[in-house]
Amino acid sequence: MSSASDIESNPRGIPRSPFVERVEDYVSEAEPVEIVLKNSKKLSVNLLQRRKVLEEKIPEIEKTLAMVGFLTEKQDATEPVYTDFELNDTLYAQAKIEPSGTVYLWLGANVMLEYSFEEATDLLTSKLKTAKNSLKNTIEDLSFLRDQITTMEVNTARVYNWDVKQRRVARAQTATA
Template identity: 50%
Template sequence: MATTSSSSKGQMETNPRGIPKAPFVADVDEYVGGKDAEIQSTMKKFEETTAKYRYMEISLQQRRKALLGKIPDMEQTLQVVKFLQNKEDKPLKTLFELNDTLFAEAEVTETGEVGLWLGANIMLMYPLQEAIELLTNKLSTAKKSHEETVEDLEFLREQITVMEVNFARVHNWDVKRRREKGLIGQQSGLLPSQRKQDNDDDDSDDDDRD
C-alpha cells in the first residue's frame, strides 16, 4: 500500500510523488455546513476531484504500459552488450537480415565499441564497459519508475474509492434531510447529472410504501 506524507501541519497529505490524499467525510452535517446547507458546490467539488484522479490514473496507466515495453528491450540490449564484451578480440559470426525472409552470414571483427540508440534518431558509440554501465543504470531507473507507477496507481484507486464513498454519503444525507422536511419530490441540491439517481431513490421509497 502506498505511504503518505505531509510536510507541515495544515497542509494537504500526499503520497511520496505528491498525489493528494482524498479526505474522508466522516461527519457530513459538519462538512457541508449544517442541516440547511446546500450541497451542490460540495458535489461539484467531489466530481472535479474524482475527474482529476481518473485523469492521473489514465496517464499513469499509459506510463506503466510504456515502461513494460521498454524494460524487456533494455534487458535484451544489456545482455547483447555483455555478450560482445565476452567475445572481445574474437571474430563474431552472425546473420544480417536483408529482408523479412532473407539473411546473410557475416563475420564481424570486435572493435571494443557498440552503438546505442538514445532516441530521436540519435545513436552514439560507447566503449563496451561504459555501455554496460549506462544500460545498467537506465534499466535500474526504469524498474524503479515502474514500481513507483504501480504504487501510485494503487494509491489513486484508493482515493477514487474514497471520493465515491464521500459522494454516496452526502447524497444519502441529502435524501434523508429532505425526507425529514417533507421535501421529497422537490428539486434537491444535486447537480443535474446526479438528480436521476436521486429520483430513482425516491421512486424506490414510494414502491416500498405501496
C-alpha cells in the same frame, strides 16, 4: 479548513483523499467531490499508460544489455560474429559484426551514439535500474490511487445520500406548512 501544506500525500505527491465524517460540514467548504474524483481517475489513466510503457521498455533494455555483454565476450575473437537483427516486427536481416570494442545505442529522437562496451553497460544498467524503480513507484502509486478513488466514491455516495435526505426533510416541511 486546512491549508495545502497540511494535506497528506504519498511520496510522489498524490494527495490522500479525506474521508468525510460529517457531510454537512464538508459540503459547505470543500470543492465538489466529483471534481476530485474525476482528477483522480485522470491521474490513474496516466499512471496505467506509464506502467504499460515501462513494462515494454524494461525487457528492451535487458535485451540490449545482454547483447552488449555478448559482444564484450566476443571482443577478443578474431572472427566476426554473425547475427540476425530486427528491421521491423517481422523482418530480419543478417549482420556481420567485426570486433571493435564499441557499440552504437539508440537514444531516441533518431539519435544514435557510439559507446565503449563498458560505457554502454554502465548506461544501460543505470537506465534499467531507473526504469525498474519507476515501474515500482508507478505500481505503488496506482495502488494508493485506487484506495483514494474508493474513498472519494464512498464520499460521493455519502454526499448524494445526505442531499437526498435534506430534500426529503425540506419537502416534508413544505408539505406540513
